[in-house]
Amino acid sequence: MRFVPGSKWVVAALFFVALAIPLLTDNSYYLNMLIMVFIWSIAVSGMNIIAGYAGQLSLAHAGFFGIGAYTLGLLMVKAQMSFLVSLAVSVVLTGMVGAVVGMISLRLKGHYFAIFSLCMGVILSLVIEKWESLTEGVRGLLGIPVPKIGSVEFSTLTSQYYLILFFFVLAMFVNRQIIHSLVGRTFISIRNSEELAESLGIHAMKSKMLAFVYSTVLAGLAGALYAGYLRFLGPEIASIEHAFEMLLYLLVGGIGTLWGPVVGTALVMTLMQWLQSWQDYRMIIFGPILVLIVMFLPHGIMGAFAQLKKNQPSVLPDTTDDKNRGIERGVNDRRLAGGESDA
Amino acid sequence: MLKLIDVTVKYGSSTALHSVNLEVNQGELVVLLGANGAGKSTIFRTISGLLKPVSGQVAFMGQSIGGWSPDRIVKAGIVQCPEGRNLFPEMSVLKNLTLGAYIHRKDKAGIARSLQNIYELFPVLYEKKEQPAGSLSGGQQQMVAIARALMARPKLLLLDEPSVGLAPLIVEQMFKTIEKINRDGTSVLLAEQNAFAALQIARRGYVIENGHLVLEGARETLCDNEEVRRAYIGA
Numbered sequence: 001m002r003f004v005p006g007s008k009w010v011v012a013a014l015f016f017v018a019l020a021i022p023l024l025t026d027n028s029y030y031l032n033m034l035i036m037v038f039i040w041s042i043a044v045s046g047m048n049i050i051a052g053y054a055g056q057l058s059l060a061h062a063g064f065f066g067i068g069a070y071t072l073g074l075l076m077v078k079a080q081m082s083f084l085v086s087l088a089v090s091v092v093l094t095g096m097v098g099a100v101v102g103m104i105s106l107r108l109k110g111h112y113f114a115i116f117s118l119c120m121g122v123i124l125s126l127v128i129e130k131w132e133s134l135t136e137g138v139r140g141l142l143g144i145p146v147p148k149i150g151s152v153e154f155s156t157l158t159s160q161y162y163l164i165l166f167f168f169v170l171a172m173f174v175n176r177q178i179i180h181s182l183v184g185r186t187f188i189s190i191r192n193s194e195e196l197a198e199s200l201g202i203h204a205m206k207s208k209m210l211a212f213v214y215s216t217v218l219a220g221l222a223g224a225l226y227a228g229y230l231r232f233l234g235p236e237i238a239s240i241e242h243a244f245e246m247l248l249y250l251l252v253g254g255i256g257t258l259w260g261p262v263v264g265t266a267l268v269m270t271l272m273q274w275l276q277s278w279q280d281y282r283m284i285i286f287g288p289i290l291v292l293i294v295m296f297l298p299h300g301i302m303g304a305f306a307q308l309k310k311n312q313p314s315v316l317p318d319t320t321d322d323k324n325r326g327i328e329r330g331v332n333d334r335r336l337a338g339g340e341s342d343a
Numbered sequence: 344m345l346k347l348i349d350v351t352v353k354y355g356s357s358t359a360l361h362s363v364n365l366e367v368n369q370g371e372l373v374v375l376l377g378a379n380g381a382g383k384s385t386i387f388r389t390i391s392g393l394l395k396p397v398s399g400q401v402a403f404m405g406q407s408i409g410g411w412s413p414d415r416i417v418k419a420g421i422v423q424c425p426e427g428r429n430l431f432p433e434m435s436v437l438k439n440l441t442l443g444a445y446i447h448r449k450d451k452a453g454i455a456r457s458l459q460n461i462y463e464l465f466p467v468l469y470e471k472k473e474q475p476a477g478s479l480s481g482g483q484q485q486m487v488a489i490a491r492a493l494m495a496r497p498k499l500l501l502l503d504e505p506s507v508g509l510a511p512l513i514v515e516q517m518f519k520t521i522e523k524i525n526r527d528g529t530s531v532l533l534a535e536q537n538a539f540a541a542l543q544i545a546r547r548g549y550v551i552e553n554g555h556l557v558l559e560g561a562r563e564t565l566c567d568n569e570e571v572r573r574a575y576i577g578a
Contacts, residue, residue, distance in 0.1 A: 182441065182442075182445070182448055185431075185434065185438060185441075185442055186442070186445065188431065188433075188434070189431055189442055192431050193429065195393055195425075196425060196429050196431075198392075198393060198412075198413035198414060199391055199393065199413060199417070199422070199423045199425060200417065200422075200442055200443055200445050200446075200491070200495065201413070201414045201417030201418060201422075201445050201446040201495060202414060202442075202445050203412070203414045
């Protein structure tokens with residue numbers, strides 16, 4: 001392909017396709033699949049902010065997804081609150097729990113943070129499972145009412161599709177704004193070197209807290225939308241397996257790229273559906289694929305795509321972040337080849 | 344302006360600095376000479392708050408800053424330009440520079456003025472401002488590192504081995520620029536192994552060995568000192 005259209009146009013085109021899909025098909029299988037992709041993409045893009053941009057690998061995000069989901073479910077079932085208020089409360093509450101967890105866990109660095117966040121994830125999922133008087137435990141939370149905003153009822157699959165598409169687009173838009181802002185650059189600077197960031201006057205802890213809380217807010221939003229869509233919750237949604245699934249989506253799509261979370265989620269979820277008849281054996285396929293991706297495509301599909309575009313001389317340089325990830329690798333490679341001593 | 348009094352720093356149980364006394368006066372350009380691993384970077388990291396001294400006092404402009412957080416020290420006016428052209432390689436030169444002005448992020452006009460000054464000091468950075476910093480040559484990367492530190496408008500600039508890995512001609516230009524930065528009103532503490540080049544622009548200096556400051560004095564004293572000549576100048 002000689003001509004690579006600008007990424008802006010691709011995004012705009014995909015957006016219109018997404019808008020038009022319910023008009024083109026009423027196949028509930030496809031719509032359900034897309035809704036799930038949107039929901040998990042929101043959560044994975046949150047994980048991407050803290051892990052991909054700020055460089056702190058958090059494995060607690062299934063727990064925050066669970067908090068968002070259960071908060072919405074409980075408020076609507078047990079407190080009969082309206083959908084929008086419950087949604088807002090779930091997001092805020094998830095962020096508040098995120099702030100507390102972040103304050104403790106972000107004191108640790110590197111692998112220690114990842115291990116600690118894994119433990120936090122396990123604790124959160126245990127709380128949801130064992131606190132039966134509140135969450136109904138393994139029986140599950142049944143009978144979440146149909147989401148309603150004003151007089152509009154989101155009872156059909158198509159209306160749910162548009163509701164969730166709206167929040168998906170909103171989340172991606174905010175992500176984009178953050179990533180291209182000075183705040184996003186402080187995240188990246190911390191990923192590169194916390195010490196260097198601090199010697200520029202950046203308060204590393206504050207920035208990491210901001211990234212962490214925002215990422216938990218996205219996980220909570222995704223969870224709340226999930227609860228409003230499925231209208232049934234079981235404690236397994238907060239389980240640690242989901243955190244690893246999210247990490248898989250992120251690594252396949254491209255960690256530290258804006259669209260990686262979406263691409264990875266869509267691709268892996270579709271593959272998993274195809275391989276569903278294989279059930280337990282599918283991890284035998286995914287394991288080696290993941291190893292190969294980490295070895296040969298460390299920045300996932302979007303990272304590799306950016307690298308390809310970079311090597312294509314007909315494309316003018318642009319400063320989107322996706323692309324520069326590729327350049328970073330190039331530079332590092334050159335350094336290994338002894339580029340340090342040049343003048 | 345900056346005063347270190349009996350500062351001792353440890354990494355775990357091993358002592359990296361033994362009661363160091365060091366002073367930089369307003370407007371001065373002071374050089375800190377020492378071999379690899381002598382403790383130059385440790386002194387810098389202590390001054391900029393990345394390391395906490397176990398004993399002794401760090402004072403800046405009359406205030407004790409020992410134990411302050413790094414960002415507070417940057418706001419107080421001490422900015423470090425770390426060793427080894429520590430840039431954000433995937434970001435453009437301009438983005439690297441604006442990150443340097445992080446503490447002034449609300450002052451858009453001030454940042455624009457600083458950028459103007461930087462481009463006058465390093466015209467080549469204006470030409471390269473949209474390029475990823477990692478794609479520049481070694482000398483240009485060092486310019487970005489110094490320029491990024493200047494964007495914070497420091498009162499005292501800590502330069503950690505700006506000449507490392509650069510060709511002699513580039514080193515000479517680099518030191519001329521450092522001299523100019525100092526003339527324009529920024530006090531400079533310069534850590535160097537390249538004593539010959541450093542002593543041409545500094546008035547005063549210290550020599551550090553194994554975490555001890557072993558010698559201090561005016562340029563002439565250091566240049567005439569047999570040991571300095573043998574160890575650092577090679578004459």
